[in-house]
Amino acid sequence: MAGSRTSATEVIGRGHPWLSLAPALGVIAVLFGGGLVLGLAGSFGMGRGGWTFEPWLAVLSEGRVWRALGLSLWIAFASTALACGLGLGAALLLRRRFPGQGLARLLFQINLTIPHAVGALGILWLLSQSGFLARLAGGAGLIDGPAGFPALTQDRHAIGIIAHYVWKEVPFIGLILLANMQSIGDDPEAAARSLGASPFAAMRLVLLPLLRPALIRAGAIVFAFSFGAWEVPVLLGQSAPPALPVLAWQRFTDPDLAARPEAMAIAMLIALVSALLIRAAFAGRS
C-alpha cells in the first residue's frame, strides 16, 4: 500500500528536521547565543573602541581570579558529589513501598519550590554564628558566645554555600533518579538476584550502571548551576576570595566602567570551564 510508506518524520512535521526546528532554534540563538556572543565580544573590548586582549590578560594574570576559580570549583564539585550521593541514597530508600510513602515523597521534594535566595537566608538563619543552632548551643551551655560556634557561613571552606546547594539539589537528583528507577522497574535486579546476586550486588552491578547516565546528566545540571550562580555565594560566602561568579558580578556593577570587559572575561571563563568539565563528564560515560 502506498499510504503505509509515510515515515514517522513526515507525520510529525513535513520537510527537513532543521526546518521544523528553525523557530525554536531561532529564539534560542537570539536569546542565548546572542548573549554569549555579546559577552564574548565585550570581553575583547568591543564597544569600547577597538579589539583588545587586555581584559583577558588582566583577568588571567590576577591571582584573585585564580583563587576565586579554585573556590568555585571546590563549591561545585563538593555540592555535586554530596547532592548526587545523598540524592541516590534517598531515591533508593523512597522507591520501596511503605505506608506513608506519598507523604514522604512530598516532604522530600517540597524544597524544590523554594527560591535559592530564600533558602540561602534560611541557611544563614540556621547555621551562622548568631543563628539558630548557635543559640541552641549557647542555651545548652556548649559555647560561651557567638565566636565559640564554628564558622559555617562566610567561612573559608564555603560550608554554608555547599550546605545550601546540597539541601536544594538533593531532591532534584532524587526526583530524576526516582523517575528513572520507575521506568527501569524491578526486573533487572530480580534477574540478577535469580542468577545468584545478593541484594547489594544486584544494586551495585545492575541498577547503578543503569542509573549512571541519568545521574551524570542531573549532576551536570547541578554542577553548572552551583559553579555559575552568584546569589548564594553573595549571601553565604566570604568576601576574600569571593566565588568566581561573585567576582564577575562585582566587576560588572563596578562604578568604573573600565572594569566591564574584565567582568565579561570572567563570565566567559565560567562558561568555558563549566562547558569543558561537563563535556568531560559525558565523554567519560561512554
Next chain:
Amino acid sequence: MTRLTLDTLDLRHPGTERPALDALSLDVADGEMVALLGPSGCGKTTALRVIAGLIAPDAGEVRFDGVSVGHLPPERREAVLVFQSGQLFAHMDVASNVGFGLRMQRRPKREIAARVAEALAQVQLADLGHRSPHELSGGQRQRVALARALVLKPGLLLLDEPLSSLDAHLRTEMRALIRRLQRETGITTLVVTHDQEEAAVLGDRVALMLGGRIHQIGAGAELWNRPADLEVARFFGGCNFIPGRSANGAFDCALGRLALPRAAPAGEGCLTLRPEAIEPGEGENAVTLRVIETRFEGLLTRITAEAAGLRLEALMRAGAARGAVPGQDVRWRLPREALWVLPGV
C-alpha cells in the same frame, strides 16, 4: 536435579479482589519439563516468581526435593528464572551477561571464560561473546538469556513465556532448542506459556492453570480430549456441551443414546466433544441435524447445526464441509473415542 513441590500456595496482591494464587499445588518430577499453561492474568507468572523467591506467598510452601525453601532468598535457591523479556544487562557484553552468575559464585576467571564459551556454543552463539545486547536480534537475546541460566547448571529452570516475543519462524526453532537442551541437561524445567500448542510441544506434561489454581495436569492430548471440567474444555476451544446421563458405557441425551469410550465417568453430566472430531457420514453414534450456519475460517469451516433444541459446532476441511448447506439436514458421526463426560455439570 531437583524435584519441585508446590503445596497449597495462596497469594493475594494488595488491592485486588481475586487471589493471584488460590491453593496452588503442583508436583514436578526430577528432570521433567512441565508446561504451565493458562490465559493471561491466571497467576502463572506470579507462581514462577514465588518459586524463584522473588515474591513471598501468603500461605503454603515451596519445596525443592522435599525441603521447604520459603526462608531462602532468590540468590540461594537452586532455581534460575529466565524472564519473558530476557532482561539482559544492557551495560555488559554477551559474555559478561552469561558469566554473571558464575561471577557471583566467585569462580576463577579462567573457569568462567571456559564455561561461558561452552554455554554460548550450546545455544549456537559461539562467536557473539563480545557483542553488546542491543546488537542482537530478539531470538539471539532470548538464547543468551537461556545460556545465562544454563551455564549455572541449576537444579530447576523457570522459563517465563520464553517464545512470546519471537516471530513464528524463530519460535519453532527456539522451541526445538529448548526441548533439546532440556533433554541433554536433564534440568527440571517449568515453562510458563499462554499458547496451547507451545505447551503441548514443550511439556512432558501440561498443567492448566485457571484463576490461580491448577485445574488439570497431564499429557497434552489428555487435556484436549479428556477435560476434567467445563472450564478446561472451554479453554481448549470446546464448544459442544450436551446435558444428559452417563451409564453402562452409553450416554442418554436429547440426541438419543450415544456409545461412550471406556472409563468415561458415570452419572448426570455433560457430554463434550471437540468440534474438529465430528465427521460427516453414517456409522456408530450417527445423528441427524439441521444446518444453521457455515462460516469459513481459513483451513477449516465452522458449521453450526441443531437437533432437538441442541446446538453442535463442527470444524471440517473444505471437502467435508461442502455437503453442509444452511437449512438442510446432515448426518454427522460423533466418534465414540472423541466423546467425554464432564460429571456433575
